[in-house]
Each structure stands twice: as C-alpha cells, then as structure tokens.
Amino acid sequence: MKELKMYEQSAGAEPRMLNVAVGPHYRVGSGLAEIYQRWVIALIPAIAASLYYFGSDALRVFGLSVSFAVAIDFMAEKLAPSRDLTSNWSSVSLALLLAFMLPVNAPWWLILIGCFFMVVVGKKFFGGVGSYPAQPAVLTVAMLQLSWPHRMDYTAALSSMDWTTSMVEPLRLLKSIGASAESQYHIWDLLIGQQVSGTACGMVIFILIGGIFLLAMREIQWQLPAGFIISLLATAYLLRTLNPEAIASPLFYLLSGGTLFMGFFLVSDHTTSPVNKVPMFLYGMIAGILLMLIRGYSKHVDGIVFAVLLANLCSPLLDMIKPKVKGANNE
C-alpha cells in the first residue's frame, strides 16, 4: 500500500518534519494480501478434513485449482495490466473456494476451464477484486453445472467410498423419496462431514471452525451468517408445517450439503456483500430464504449456487440503505 507509507518517518531523515495530514490518523497496516491469507487460513480445517477422508484425490483437486488459478491470474496480468495483482492472494482464496465445490474426481480439464472462467471472466473482466458483481467461484460452479452436469455429480464421484452412511447426497435422496429420507442419516455423520458432497463443502463442523475464526478476526461481521441461518431455519420451519411429507426438519437442511459453507464463505465475500450492518443482515436473510425456496420447490438438488448468485444481485439495492450522516441535511 504505497499511499499509506507516506506517514512513516524514514530512519535517516535529518530535519525532523511534522506531518500535517487530514484524518483518519490511525491505520491497521493490513492490505488485501493479509485479508485473503486469513480466508485461506480459515479454509484450512475443512481442507485437512477433506485430505483425511479422500487422501490424494482431494490433494489433486486443491493443488490443480490453486496452481491453475494463480498461473492464469499471473498471465492475464502480464497481457492486460490492471491494478489487480497476483500477490494479493485473492486467486488462491477463490481457487480454494472453487475446489471446495468441485467433485473429488473432477478431471484436470474441468478444473482448468473452471479456473480460466473464474479468473478471467468472473474476476478480471469486471476489474478484479472489489469490482466483480457476482462471486466468481460460484459463477464458475453454475457454468460447470450447466455445461457438464454428469461431471459435477457428487454421488457418482464418491461411489467407491466405503462409509457406513447412505452413499447418496442427502438433499438428492430427500428430493426423491420425501421427508422419510431424514431417517437414513445420522446427525453426527452429517456434522463431521461423512456425507456425499463436494470435495470439502460438506465438512460441516470444520467449516464452522473456519467461520468462527473469520468472525473472531473481524474478517466477516456476525450479522451476515446470523441473518442467513435464522432465516434459513425459519423458512424451513414454515415450509415444514405447510408440507410435512416433502420438507425435512430445519436442522437437516442446516447440516446437509454446503449450507454452512455458503453462509460463512460464499455470501460473505467482501466484494459482493453490502457494506453496512443492517443491509448485511437483510442480505443474509434474502440468501437464506432463496436457498430454502430453491431446495423446497425447484428441481435443483443443492441450491447454494443459484441462491448466492441471486442474493449477489440484490446487494447493490441493499447498499442504498445508509446510516444518516450526522450534521448533514438528510431531507
């Protein structure tokens, strides 16, 4: 951060000049790189759990997506210079978020096309970090699901695993046989991530640890995940009272698929979420309601992708809710 350095006194300066500058006079001293490094640290518990469950398959998905994304980001910056640099770590964090939602057996070309789409179309075309209107990783997963639905099939990817739990995606079974599917799954299995899902987006408790880390570092505000979880549970409860045969209990929706991953990592992306506290809460609520409506009434199995994209589009509107400026004429 070049412009912040001008407040620092160099060591060998002979006449000690007084700095006269307008406020604010304090600074935290962290840049974009540090923010995204914290996001990567927050993702580590779920990555570790995924490596424990899937071994080298998961390592291949994580390694390929991070290296492809960073290489493409670097080359795009060489060809068309912008202020968005590889060294700000955003492509590493985005590549990990993308890898979380890919199936374990994703072929290398799928990861390559996904990373290219995410970095070039999702991020660079709109001007890089701070400018994109929709979360690039989610945009990419939506594109991949529309193009190659059979390659993005989580159930087929894990058919060789030998777990004691039912080897079908919880939400897919729920959609096909109704609310009785809930009895096929144990809450504890869902919680520790023994459920059919993407490479790491179903590691519920480990995602939660990462999310609490982000909250503790003040990286995301509590309003956003709180609004998301409250509205999700409330909508699920309401839908269950209306239609008890097809809709499972609210807790089941909270623990299956990538629900918590969406609440802590996808909707809370700095660029696409609103700025102030009240809009953040409303934004979380919109995301939760949309997610439950998609899960309850559409043919999509796990609606996190489309719920995030639709909520992203509401974000500029929610940003119109601003606090009143003290002393100004607020009509």
Next chain:
Amino acid sequence: MAEKFLPTLTAGWWRRIPPFRLVLGLCPSLAVTMSAENGMGMGLATAFVLTLSNLAISSMRNVIPSKVRIASYIIIIATLVSIVEILMKAYFFPLAQQLGIYIPLIVVNCIVLGRAEGFASKNPPFISMVDGFSVGTGYAMSLTLIGSIREIFGAGTWFGMRVFSDSFEPMSFLVSAPGAFLTIGTLLALQNLFSRWSGEKFIQG
C-alpha cells in the same frame, strides 16, 4: 470519391465492425448464432439488405422530405427484406426455417437504419453502397465467427462437420442463451485489448 473508397470499404471490417465496434444489431447476434451456418446465413441476408437499402436511400436522399424520412426508410427497407425473405424461402428453405422470425426482423435491425440515417442520407449513391457492403459483410463475418466459436466448443461441430474425436465433451453452456452474451463480450474485450496493444485510438461508430 476515389480517396474515400478504400477507407469506407475497409472501415466495416475492423474500425466500424458490427456488433463489436458499432454496437448495433445485437438481437440477431444473440439469437441466431447457435451454429456457424445460421450466423452466416443471417449475416449475408443483412448484408444484401444493407447494400441495396443504402443504394436506394442515397439515390432518393434529395427527394425524401426530412420530416418523414424515417418512415420512408422503413418502407424501402421493408420492401428489400420482403424480397430477401421470399428468395430465401424459395432457394434456402431449411435455413429460412431455422432463422424463422429473425429474417422479417431485419427491418428493425438498428444497423440498417443506422447506416441509412448516418451515412446514406448524406453521401452519394456509390460510396453509400460501398459502405453498406462493407458494414454488411463485416456483420456477416462477425456472426460467422460468433457462430463458429459457439458451435465448435458448444457442440463439437463446424458447419455440421465433426471437429473433435469422440472423447471431446462439448461445453453445452455456449449454445445456450448466456453463452451468446459471454462469447460477444469476450470477443469485444479481445478486440479492445488488441487495439490497446497496437496503440490504436478507440473509435466508436
């Protein structure tokens, strides 16, 4: 006249190429470019209408009262489009079936009206015809390019021929509607990037 001939002829192929530089005529380029064949057919039909409409409007530019000029242009263009539609139904029936409503819709294509208003109403007939030909063929080339990209990567074929072996898995996203927006946007960005590299001044229209 002679010194304007070459710049006008080449302008429509790069400097003024629709729909990238002259951002007009987006409706057909989004709707009918599912395959290279459709794109080329649509582009050639538009080029035919554009050349003849520019010629006709330019020849009549001194007798059309300026208050009713748009209505007169529409009548001239509609006549030419009807000719094209009947000809295509007679000689290229399968293509006419695939393009469907988009052939009659050439009447309201902004490029045709835009060139009539912007160029043909101010210039003599021959140079106007050259302009119409150049912009029209530029549009045909763009639509063929967009259609080729979408067909090759979205369906694995080019003008109906297979390009890849059986192990290729087509990216069906590109032949659906959002793929058209993505392709056009990417090509537009690439053209602007190329202009930036070569130091060309950005010219719109």
